[in-house]
Amino acid sequence: MGICWCCFKRAQYDPLPSLNIKPQRKVVMLGCSAVGKTALTQQFVNQRFPTIYHPTVDQTWTRVIQVRGVEVELIVLDTCGQDELELFHSRYYIGTHGFILVYAIDDVSSFAMMETVYQRVCDNVLYPTIVLVGNKSDRQSHRKVTREQGQALANRWGCPFIESCAQQNESANVVFGAILDIILEREDSPTPTSGTSSSFLHKIMGT
Numbered sequence: 001m002g003i004c005w006c007c008f009k010r011a012q013y014d015p016l017p018s019l020n021i022k023p024q025r026k027v028v029m030l031g032c033s034a035v036g037k038t039a040l041t042q043q044f045v046n047q048r049f050p051t052i053y054h055p056t057v058d059q060t061w062t063r064v065i066q067v068r069g070v071e072v073e074l075i076v077l078d079t080c081g082q083d084e085l086e087l088f089h090s091r092y093y094i095g096t097h098g099f100i101l102v103y104a105i106d107d108v109s110s111f112a113m114m115e116t117v118y119q120r121v122c123d124n125v126l127y128p129t130i131v132l133v134g135n136k137s138d139r140q141s142h143r144k145v146t147r148e149q150g151q152a153l154a155n156r157w158g159c160p161f162i163e164s165c166a167q168q169n170e171s172a173n174v175v176f177g178a179i180l181d182i183i184l185e186r187e188d189s190p191t192p193t194s195g196t197s198s199s200f201l202h203k204i205m206g207t
């Protein structure tokens, strides 16, 4: 059971002994199958890259992560993929704080699908918090979607854009760190804006 962010911030200054209750935030991995949703999730929660490909049934994972000096239990719902959009369940958006939309840079149809998935999210959530991820950045010689195309889409949505390689642990940490940072940033200043300027992303990208 999570506690709200305001209670948590108050608890930071509370002299009562720690109850070791961490605030929880939930994020959902969305995108076509085989783009690397599970690989990114596994790299983040278990520090390993899966060697066998299993088309995923929806699975939930958790990991405690420290962002902005705060320990948060991040719940990650790794979905089976939205190749068929009727597979867009209410559990994808009910109680969800952030959405990680993943395509593969070597698969143009997975990039095209991002628009449809985004619309589906927006149909159900007002001002959703999103990070757009172009995965498989190691497959440069097979690249079908340019970095500029990914960035342009993210600019249009007003969300951060990251190219990742799920084989690298650091890459997965950047993706999940970014979404959590934006979630917390928006909770601190809840006025919705079209753009998102994550200080975490500015820091990691040196901007």
Ligand SMILES: Nc1nc2c(ncn2[C@@H]2O[C@H](COP(=O)(O)OP(=O)(O)O)[C@@H](O)[C@H]2O)c(=O)[nH]1
Pocket: 032, 033, 034, 035, 036, 037, 038, 039, 040, 050, 051, 052, 053, 054, 055, 056, 080, 081, 135, 136, 137, 138, 139, 164, 165, 166, 167
């Ligand atoms: N080269 C490369 N392969 C990846 C990467 N991420 C995932 N894969 C491979 O892509 C396939 C699908 O990955 P998976 O995570 O299961 O995709 P999902 O269906 O979106 O969950 C698997 O064979 C993975 O090993 C990546 O960053 N680089």
Ligand SMILES: [Mg+2]
Pocket: 034, 037, 038, 039, 054, 055, 056, 078, 079, 080
């Ligand atoms: Mg999967």
